[in-house]
Amino acid sequence: MIGGMDGAEDLAAWAGLLADRTRASFCLALLDGRAWTVGELAKHAGVAISTASEHADRLVRGGLLAQRRQGRHRYLQLASPQVAVLIETVASTPRRAAPVVTTLAAAHKRQNLAFARTCYDHLAGYLGVAVADALAGNGFVTRTRGLALTSRGIAWLGSLGVFLDGAGRRPVLRECLDWTERRSHLAGVAGAEICRHAFEAGWIVRIGSGRAVKVTAAGEEAFAEQLGIVIDPAGTGSPGAAHAVLAAARRR
Template sequence: METIALAEVAAVLADPSRASMCLALLDGRAWTVTELAGAAEVAASTASEHVTKLTEAGFVVRVKQGRHSYVRIADPRVAELIEHLAQHAEHRPVKGLRSSVRVKRLEFARTCYDHLAGTVGVALRDGMLTTGLIDEADGLTLTARGREVLGALGVEIADGRRAMLRDCLDWTVRRDHLAGRVPAALLSHGVSAGWLSREGNRAVKVLPAAEKPFADLGVDLAGLRRP
């Protein structure tokens, strides 16, 4: 039965159009079916059929807001599964300068669902641990100093049942970056505060305004090798 279930799940993502939609949704936003149709380069009616299959398989959920309907990744575990599969694909030999540049940008900074990944994401975990903002003695926890620093930076952590912090294996750096409510709030605030910008295809651009707040989080951005 497990073999059959695995084959069924794999079959859902084996379709290039559905795979393209899932990769687009990894940026953490909710998309309309029309937007997903554009990302997958298919007709809206075809995109709707693909979304139905993804919904039935538990990969995505539909969200209604007023008269509008949106689609988003079902939960962080699904996002991690797709991220890991995507990064496996990214490690195939790249062909051409354009593909090489794109891969390097993703390796440096990208979204992994709703948090930072890549070199910057791993450096953030290291920096917050080194400066005592987080602690891993008894599982990952946010320290009192961590709350103080994040509060001073204007980062508001939402309430919820989801873990505050947990490790997420980064498949480009091959080390852990941070996932959970804290890094999700940090990414969201970083974009709204002008520290970071989403560049499409999950790539994240680290802006000059990020140097001071990231230094407060223990990250020397100038010391990181940029693409």
């Protein structure tokens, strides 16, 4: 980059990519870390495929998305973890007015999303924060001198069959501000691996095609046994409002 005489142009161009309902919808969908096709994105956002194709062009040219052509498909995904952080940051900055929930279905959807979802490639929502707290409470991660895995944490991951190599640019452990909980959950390689393992072990499954996930019966048992996290489906009484209670002691 050249002199910062005119960072405004860059900032505006950057923001302009997100400043459209359809493109924003694309980016939020892509926060799950998967690669989507143009057709899938078009359907998700409710626009014509031709429109989606043009938006995809802009996002790729703008550096927000990366693409991979394969056969007659064009797969799109976020260009980098930094971009995921960027989108999460913009989406998570507190608005002036709390959004008004209009319909019951929307409320349920929102509640599910708030309870447990994926953020790029790791766990977020109440579940994500609970896992982050539980790892700290159990001494698996430490916050002295930044966030790091302890030897106990490494051992615990090993017991799950997860082994990390310290190569790569991506940090092993990183904090990611949660836009529903307003607190941090775990990202980085370790966060992604924990999430991947939770899917593979059947602890969590996706709800529909979005980012929301739900905890299975096996998952409830596993989270309780492994981390001391108790899932309380009765919760606040709302049918969709499962509520997680962290048994492990923690102070805030």
